[in-house]
Amino acid sequence: MRSQILIVDDEKSFVRSMTFALGEAGFGARSAHTGEDALNALAMTPADLMLLDLRLPGMSGMDVLAETTRLYPDLPVVMISAHGDTRSAVQAVKAGATDYLTKPFALDELLHLIRSITDRTRMRDELDYHRKRTANSSGLVGSSQPMKALWQTVQRVAASSTGRILLLGESGTGKAVVARAIHQQSPRAEGAFVEINCAALPEQLIEAELFGAEKGAYTGAHQKRSGLVALAHGGTLFLDEIGELPPSLQAKFLHFLENGDYRPVGGTVSHTADVRVVAATNRALEEDVRSGRFREDLFFRLNVIELTVPPLRERGEDLQELLDVFIESQAREEGCRPIAIPPETLERLCAYRWPGNVRELRNLVERLTILHPGQPIRPDQLPAEFTATATAETPVDAAISLDQQLQHTERGMILQALEQSGGHKGRAAEKLGMSRHAFKRRLQRLGLT
Template sequence: MSEQILIVDDEPSNRKILGQELVHKGFTIDTAAGGKEALAKIETAPPDLVILDYMMPDMSGLDVLKELRKKGNDTPVIMITAYGSVERAVEVMKAGAYDFITRPFDPDHIELVVRKAIERQTLKREVEVLSEEIRDRYHLVTGESPKMKQVVDLARKAANSSATVMLLGESGTGKEIFARNIHNWSERKDRPFTTINCVGLSKELLESELFGHEQGAFTGAHQRKKGKLELAQGGTVFFDEIGDISPELQAKLLRFLQEREFERVGGVTSISVDVRVIAATNRDLENVLKTGAFREDLYHRLNVVAIRLPPLRERREDIALLCQYFLRKYATEAHRNFTEIADEAMERIVAYDWPGNVRELANVIERAVVLGAGPTITVDELPSRIADPISPSYRAMPSYREGVNAARKEIVLKALSRTQGNRSAAAKLLGLESKYFLKLMKSLQIE
């Protein structure tokens, strides 16, 4: 499909000549005889690019450009005029034009400028879409559990510094999501976030991935390659599963953390970078230290701010919220009509111990959405390990409603304790109406 270009000029001959040239180059053309007509057309049928004449009687090209940008329209604009000057060009570029061209013009030059403007806009939109997809993929659902709130509070405080952060926790607890959010909460949010997976790569490959290499450093190194540390300049480097890094690389990583500089593989020049380091592991590094498989000095360099992410079984009050998030996400992605989870199904979900944590929960909800009939996820759509009410993990747990009421009762009792039994003060502390608070006490059988 050819790109649509709107030519705006009060001179019919100018519109015709430029239009013919651009049609010949493969573009689709629309025209407007003035600024107001152009704004109306851009509103109803947005073009891929606008070519504006600077001097027009009803509304100058500069006024049209300013009006577009005022409305938040980022369509690329090329300004064209027979009366060019440096001052005018600067004025137009400051107002948000892509380029400023004077007549008479070379048709090949016009084509080149038009194609580059459209290409840049296409890349910009692709980046915006990708950024939105990444934000959605790594969306942090904090929940209401005290443990999770405490972890988020600690992570936000850490984000305001340049301190190295160590994320600890079982597999599937969301360590990479937390790492990305620490980056996004920090002053480095507009700089790169780079992930280095320390599992599955040989020492040589990981070293090249991390530090880069010079041409001829090893067989197959046909040209110089920058490493991820260098490419992350100004941003954040996330070392996933740092506990699996080889002893040889541990020494080089320790030197980097101490001096914030390194050499490429096969190189002799020291390269300095300014990056924030976040590491994560699901291993108990303190026990690994005893075996000698992990350097103690490196451990202390990494373990400046340690944040332990709780497993899902320790924050069951967040499960319902996570379920709703994943239900909306996967129903939208799969174009399926799912809107809720049946009470019985939710009870089984909350009762399950979730050894795979949030990742396992996400997979279970996605499976139910893909295989279920909708619009409600029932027990029948759950895997047997969760749906079976006689499983050990289910037997040991109260029902979802019992669990919620127990949590509510604990909150009310704490409020009463803090206010020495003053019910009005306890209600105020919890942000509740006194009448509702008394009903709540009665329903929870609190004397």
């Protein structure tokens, strides 16, 4: 992607020639003729480097440099001075400018300086990225107290000999990330980390997926296949949505947990696998046990070590860190400049309850990066539910119409039900005593889709 250069100079002929020359050299170039316009341009679209004239109408070049250094401390600034202003240019470097050029200068001199600076910046950014990647190699992002406590527990559990771990938490909190962190921090890290979502496969295929199948064991089984249990031998098997495991398979899985033995579908010979099993659910398994949907002995066999992953609304201090990670990752994925989150937009995000937790935040960053690449995100560019949150927290004025008051109350009830249901629309509908279709119609009418 081309580096973007902002040229700030009141000599329009000079700016036109510089814009053309930089474009021919493979750079993107924009221009501003006053200091105020330059700051507005940076607020709208970030730049990789700024060429700044010392003498400008209105704000001086030194004033623009001071404000730019305060607002964008990582932005390289090259000061341009007229002949005889060298002393001022040196003062500008001491005040934070990266370098300076004295008019008139050769184009080759300018291009060499720009390439040197942009190469250094790119190298610095890559080093920062690899440092962050190393620091966050566990995948667990956040320095809030709940995340510090979770990380300490993950390290203790990972190093232990326990082979059965149950992860609890609302949908979207990152239970799969925690499971992978447990694997990476354990003596089994050299082995495989194998994941299966029990809710994503048809009931008749889950057993074959887990334990494998002999040729001809069922329609379509044209050859012998190994199961995920065999693949995870010596490593970790992660079962997401364990509450969705079919009752017909729960007894067989309990047998495997007790002694490591299993038999492929259609097989006559038992096999053994040494795996650490990490199971996760956003359901209240105790209620499923009481209702008979989940075996009590299987629940207790799984629940040797229990970890609860905190919801995002209890990790407010982590929001900025998560945003930084997701914004950088998504910009790299889309091949564009990262979006920026100004303070007024961050305030709106912090006030939101995040019923979909970290997954919802990641999806939001993906959406905003695709729709507004490289731009600062205004509050009005956020989805409707963020406006709804702000509205729900505003006291209802007595002058508001009855319809508006009812809509306000209905919106609050729906948001609360979604939050309590971990973002699951079907369960939220059940809590409110309405059908799933009626619930969806209300979501659409209230702009909460």
